Amino acid sequence: MTKATYREAVRAGLREALLGDPRVFLMGEDVGRYGGAYACSRGLLEEFGPERIRDTPLSESAFVGAGIGAALGGMRPIVEVMTVNFSLLALDQIVNNAATIRHMSGGQFSVPLVVRMATGGGRQVAAQHSHSLEGWYAHIPGIKVVTPATVTDAKGMLLAALKEPDPVFIFEHAYLYPTEGELDESAMVDLTRAAVRRSGRDVSIVTFGGSLWKALEAADRLAGQNIDAEVLDLRSLRPLDTSTILASVAKTHRAVVVDEGWRTGSFAAEVSAQIMEGGFYDLDGPVARVCSAEVPIPYPKHLEDAALPNVAAIVQAVRQLVKSRG
Amino acid sequence: MSLEIDRTKALDLLRQMLRIRRFEEKAAELYSLGKIRGFLHLYIGEEAVAVGAMQAFTQEDALVATYREHGQALLRGTPAGTLMAELYGKANGCARGRGGSMHFFDASRRFYGGMAIVGGGLPVAVGLALADKLQGKTRLTACFFGDGAVAEGEFHESLNLAALWKLPVLFLCENNRYAMGTALARHQAQPDVTLKAQAEGVAAEAVDGMDVLAVEKATKRAAESVRGGNGPYLLEYRTYRFRAHSMYDAELYRTKEEVEQWKQRDPIVIFEGQLREWKCLTSEDLAAMEAAIAAEIAAAVAEAEAGPWEPVEDLTKDVYTSEQF
Numbered sequence: 001m002t003k004a005t006y007r008e009a010v011r012a013g014l015r016e017a018l019l020g021d022p023r024v025f026l027m028g029e030d031v032g033r034y035g036g037a038y039a040c041s042r043g044l045l046e047e048f049g050p051e052r053i054r055d056t057p058l059s060e061s062a063f064v065g066a067g068i069g070a071a072l073g074g075m076r077p078i079v080e081v082m083t084v085n086f087s088l089l090a091l092d093q094i095v096n097n098a099a100t101i102r103h104m105s106g107g108q109f110s111v112p113l114v115v116r117m118a119t120g121g122g123r124q125v126a127a128q129h130s131h132s133l134e135g136w137y138a139h140i141p142g143i144k145v146v147t148p149a150t151v152t153d154a155k156g157m158l159l160a161a162l163k164e165p166d167p168v169f170i171f172e173h174a175y176l177y178p179t180e181g182e183l184d185e186s187a188m189v190d191l192t193r194a195a196v197r198r199s200g201r202d203v204s205i206v207t208f209g210g211s212l213w214k215a216l217e218a219a220d221r222l223a224g225q226n227i228d229a230e231v232l233d234l235r236s237l238r239p240l241d242t243s244t245i246l247a248s249v250a251k252t253h254r255a256v257v258v259d260e261g262w263r264t265g266s267f268a269a270e271v272s273a274q275i276m277e278g279g280f281y282d283l284d285g286p287v288a289r290v291c292s293a294e295v296p297i298p299y300p301k302h303l304e305d306a307a308l309p310n311v312a313a314i315v316q317a318v319r320q321l322v323k324s325r326g
Numbered sequence: 327m328s329l330e331i332d333r334t335k336a337l338d339l340l341r342q343m344l345r346i347r348r349f350e351e352k353a354a355e356l357y358s359l360g361k362i363r364g365f366l367h368l369y370i371g372e373e374a375v376a377v378g379a380m381q382a383f384t385q386e387d388a389l390v391a392t393y394r395e396h397g398q399a400l401l402r403g404t405p406a407g408t409l410m411a412e413l414y415g416k417a418n419g420c421a422r423g424r425g426g427s428m429h430f431f432d433a434s435r436r437f438y439g440g441m442a443i444v445g446g447g448l449p450v451a452v453g454l455a456l457a458d459k460l461q462g463k464t465r466l467t468a469c470f471f472g473d474g475a476v477a478e479g480e481f482h483e484s485l486n487l488a489a490l491w492k493l494p495v496l497f498l499c500e501n502n503r504y505a506m507g508t509a510l511a512r513h514q515a516q517p518d519v520t521l522k523a524q525a526e527g528v529a530a531e532a533v534d535g536m537d538v539l540a541v542e543k544a545t546k547r548a549a550e551s552v553r554g555g556n557g558p559y560l561l562e563y564r565t566y567r568f569r570a571h572s573m574y575d576a577e578l579y580r581t582k583e584e585v586e587q588w589k590q591r592d593p594i595v596i597f598e599g600q601l602r603e604w605k606c607l608t609s610e611d612l613a614a615m616e617a618a619i620a621a622e623i624a625a626a627v628a629e630a631e632a633g634p635w636e637p638v639e640d641l642t643k644d645v646y647t648s649e650q651f
Contacts (some may be wrong), residue, residue, distance in 0.1 A: 106424050
């Protein structure tokens, strides 16, 4: 175990991938000379050269599509899109090509493409750089959607994604890049299973990505109020590890889903529906959701804080639910 | 005028154009019988483009085409029966029946679709060419698209990226003058496609798309330039679609006279006339050619008719490569 920031963990993953497989290359906006908008690829251009660390024009559709083509052509591209909001300019390639080609061609082609992007709010960069749209992406069959929340996952899920024969979309919460954690180099990191990050018996807080740390902090506060919360990190939104969610709910009988997406049509709604369908009779109360307020994320800190899920709101939602226990 | 190419080659070009036309005439007939559903975009009138262009490629080269791709797939060598079965939606089709008319795929022939989002194939073609360049391969990627695609951002983004990185990709614009029903000059302030390409740093020229020999010559020259490591090249084939955009098109946007005028330049009729003039085609040759094509298409229809439907249990097969999802 070594200490590393999330950004260092991503960089270590990129480096290991580039060293380990000549088919791997990185392309995206400012990944080369600038070193990456979030400094994840700093130093890689110098080490691996411009053929493998490719700065692209601001042409999201073309370079994501080129990633699809390069994957079809035998390479293992890693495409960095600066933020999830920018990825909307590449939705045609993602939804119409990356996700469909395997099935639509009758199984003739695989698209082993990895796309990384920053997601989420909390940095006062307003409504065109702060949204959490990974739940949208999780709607699409044909791609895989993962949300590493720890430094071990930040590195390990990237390396695991590169072993996949199908497109994997990695959502890195922008707030996490400077945060530090224990990097477990020996961990076997998969792309499919949810992880219990804190064991508890009174309530299951189900979350992913940047919200994990808010959920863990909420669980600590709740512990002081004699409420023992279990915290589940989904890690992967598609495929969704429903059985781990249901096992947790079967134990705690209560669930609060925390999702930085907007409440309406949120990924939290999907988790809630899965619990209704598979764990209804285990529940002692309705599934609760803590999501973002239904507004474009505003710039001033007090408004942004009010718009995003926060520790107090999670604590309150849990207390509300647990109040009814007999 | 004298014969510019040998007789065998000339007859083959004619045969290929006729083969595409007869295949599609049969497809239109089967459509009205309800054997084929969904969208069916016919290439009739544009055959000289695919036939001329495809002479420039080897089986090593990659191909990306559009939803009007029956001709390219036939020329690539995917058997007519496999393609007809795909039109039927049968499991013996070239995409197990899952794509239909708009989504022909053939991995064994490096045929990457069958892309039905206008402009959506261009970035993929750029990526295929990038993969070749990074792997030190000398083959090229040919990407067909229509005049409608030049309005898409993906067209400009892709040309720029290919030129910037000097990628071995050949952009082939089948300009049939209409983006579905909107004439090029009605949606583009600059309707000259070659100028747009040049503005992106891509060498470009326009060719008479109704003249199979001119198409072949220009495409071979452009392909040679691309293979020589000079970066991408764009050809604009000026052509015309004789039939409706798809099977549901009242053709309110063009006059019958205009269509009739273009039909005077039918690439098959014209080439046939040239061959007769050059004394390398007799009525017997033509009859034999037609008979062989008719037999091939009859066999293709029989293959499609006899083909099985994909079992419903396989509906979710191949959403992912590994089956555990």
